Amino acid sequence: MAHIKREQLCALGIHYIMYSLDYMLDGHAAAGYKNIELIGEAPHFYMDQAHSQDPVEVRKKVEARGMKIALFTPECSCMQWRTNYADQDAHLRSMEYFKRAMQVCRQLGANMMLTNACGGTLDEDHDVAFDRAIRHFEELTRYAKDAGVIVALESVRPQESKVCITLGDVAGVIEAIDSPNLGAALDTVAMGVAGETPRQWFKRLGKKIIHTHFVDGRPYSHLVWGDGVFPLERYIDVLNEFGYEGFLGQEITDGRYYENPKAADQRNFRALSKFFVGEEE
Amino acid sequence: MSYPTICRNQVDAMNIHWAQWSLDTFFDYEASLGITGIELWGAMPHVWLDSMGYYDAKKIRKKAEDRGLNINVFCPENVISPYQVNPQEPMYVDLIHHYFENGIKFATEVGAKYLSINSGWGYWNEDRQEAWKRSREMLRDLAEVAEHEGITLTLESLRPQESQLVVTLEDTKRMFDEVNSPNFKVMVDTVAMSVSNESLDQWFETFGADICNMHFIDCNPYGHLIWGDGDRDLGSWVATLNKYHYEGFLGQEITEERYLLDPQAADLRNFHNLERYFNEEI
Numbered sequence: 001m002a003h004i005k006r007e008q009l010c011a012l013g014i015h016y017i018m019y020s021l022d023y024m025l026d027g028h029a030a031a032g033y034k035n036i037e038l039i040g041e042a043p044h045f046y047m048d049q050a051h052s053q054d055p056v057e058v059r060k061k062v063e064a065r066g067m068k069i070a071l072f073t074p075e076c077s078c079m080q081w082r083t084n085y086a087d088q089d090a091h092l093r094s095m096e097y098f099k100r101a102m103q104v105c106r107q108l109g110a111n112m113m114l115t116n117a118c119g120g121t122l123d124e125d126h127d128v129a130f131d132r133a134i135r136h137f138e139e140l141t142r143y144a145k146d147a148g149v150i151v152a153l154e155s156v157r158p159q160e161s162k163v164c165i166t167l168g169d170v171a172g173v174i175e176a177i178d179s180p181n182l183g184a185a186l187d188t189v190a191m192g193v194a195g196e197t198p199r200q201w202f203k204r205l206g207k208k209i210i211h212t213h214f215v216d217g218r219p220y221s222h223l224v225w226g227d228g229v230f231p232l233e234r235y236i237d238v239l240n241e242f243g244y245e246g247f248l249g250q251e252i253t254d255g256r257y258y259e260n261p262k263a264a265d266q267r268n269f270r271a272l273s274k275f276f277v278g279e280e281e
Numbered sequence: 282m283s284y285p286t287i288c289r290n291q292v293d294a295m296n297i298h299w300a301q302w303s304l305d306t307f308f309d310y311e312a313s314l315g316i317t318g319i320e321l322w323g324a325m326p327h328v329w330l331d332s333m334g335y336y337d338a339k340k341i342r343k344k345a346e347d348r349g350l351n352i353n354v355f356c357p358e359n360v361i362s363p364y365q366v367n368p369q370e371p372m373y374v375d376l377i378h379h380y381f382e383n384g385i386k387f388a389t390e391v392g393a394k395y396l397s398i399n400s401g402w403g404y405w406n407e408d409r410q411e412a413w414k415r416s417r418e419m420l421r422d423l424a425e426v427a428e429h430e431g432i433t434l435t436l437e438s439l440r441p442q443e444s445q446l447v448v449t450l451e452d453t454k455r456m457f458d459e460v461n462s463p464n465f466k467v468m469v470d471t472v473a474m475s476v477s478n479e480s481l482d483q484w485f486e487t488f489g490a491d492i493c494n495m496h497f498i499d500c501n502p503y504g505h506l507i508w509g510d511g512d513r514d515l516g517s518w519v520a521t522l523n524k525y526h527y528e529g530f531l532g533q534e535i536t537e538e539r540y541l542l543d544p545q546a547a548d549l550r551n552f553h554n555l556e557r558y559f560n561e562e563i
Contacts, residue, residue: 019404019405019406020369020404020406023404041362041363042362042368043363043368043373046363046370046373048331048332049331051332079324079361080324080329080330085326089336090326090329093329121303121306122301122302123302123303123306124303159301159541162301259405
């Protein structure tokens with residue numbers, strides 16, 4: 001019987017981009033979430049390579065609503081901070097940003113930071129960009145070790161990056177570095193776009209999968225469960241079969257939810273709550 | 282018999298849908314098409330602009346000029362958080378002010394005449410008047426910086442999904458009047474205009490020669506599409522440009538994700554559709 005725990009669900013607030021932090025946190029708490037994945041993106045958490053909002057204050061706001069920050073995901077694909085630039089100066093500025101993000105992560109009470117390998121361009125040779133990703137993630141992993149943080153590397157869609165858009169690339173980076181401070185995050189949309197399945201990910205990476213963005217898709221778009229085409233129960237069965245007990249980040253991003261993100265959270269949470277076990281009667 | 286026409290040098294290619302390609306590849310391809318003007322979108326991997334500074338302005342200008350391209354307009358990223366004209370939190374207000382100030386300086390260094398800007402959006406859950414005031418103050422401050430740097434800001438309207446501030450022609454007129462600066466003009470975004478169900482004639486009747494730039498693209502009415510992929514009447518719009526003697530730029534602000542993987546193919550099709558109206562032998 002497919003099952004998950006309420007505490008595994010992590011709210012993400014990308015679809016609250018038109019609303020303030022307080023409004024977003026109220027929405028997550030009202031839907032029933034106990035954990036959130038905080039995105040380092042204004043207006044919910046401003047940061048750049050030299051500045052950041054006060055993490056302690058944000059943490060208090062989250063905890064005052066009976067929730068915890070499970071992990072921190074600094075902006076890493078739309079704006080200028082990316083892990084895999086060829087340009088050395090852009091790389092150095094980005095690394096300052098990610099080092100800062102790791103400190104923020106700790107101050108938020110979390111020890112996991114999620115990112116991806118964006119920054120290469122489509123006019124580059126794959127292997128050149130891939131080898132660079134390995135070097136850059138070696139560097140990031142060193143910083144993570146110093147900061148006491150685990151980095152989760154997700155795959156993204158080909159519209160976002162040259163490399164690490166497939167399981168093969170993500171596993172390649174993780175296996176090459178082989179560190180307890182680096183794991184994989186399974187993003188069901190990137191997985192779907194790449195024509196992969198959750199089973200293939202768990203078979204290849206097993207316990208190295210330390211986080212998921214577990215959302216519906218067609219396979220494109222990060223959707224509320226029920227709005228896409230993914231077989232929810234069947235996917236949860238795979239999580240159960242491989243003993244996955246990590247978080248299920250609800251990374252809802254589609255523009256259709258921007259007007260009323262609270263309603264999207266409610267509907268999404270309800271779709272998942274059917275599979276809850278261990279709830280007090 | 283005179284046909285509706287535009288000049289080749291009015292057309293500005295943009296690099297938003299080239300976001301997964303290098304700046305060199307973008308410039309090379311536009312030059313090979315016969316494009317002469319660029320509205321440069323200021324985001325990575327092409328331009329690094331932030332609240333503390335910017336990089337490589339002279340190098341970028343030279344890259345363009347070496348290929349016979351002029352950067353006519355600079356469009357700093359200003360529709361994705363954190364880069365909007367209307368931040369609320371004090372720390373964020375200060376940083377954003379510096380960001381746009383740096384954008385204006387970058388624009389002058391690359392030789393641009395105009396900088397595209399919008400009102401920002403504020404929060405959905407706040408009073409519109411309060412948010413409006415913040416936008417107006419920020420735009421006034423930035424118009425002063427622009428005056429000092431010798432460049433002109435051109436205000437575009439947004440879609441109602443993007444903002445509760447400057448969305449319609451009427452909003453644009455109000456903001457234009459309230460900012461009231463010689464270095465603060467107006468631009469038409471044909472998508473926002475179409476979504477608000479306005480006509481190009483109405484914009485010219487309202488603003489006349491204060492329209493200095495355009496995002497002149499196809500749509501249905503949503504989508505920032507290449508010409509041919511939407512359902513707008515290009516010929517009648519070109520006739521309207523001629524009727525009002527518009528000689529400003531026509532920025533090709535193509536943003537749809539569908540073009541990211543093969544922007545060359547998109548720009549080729551787009552260029553051919555615009556070329557049919559060039560005042561050259563075709």
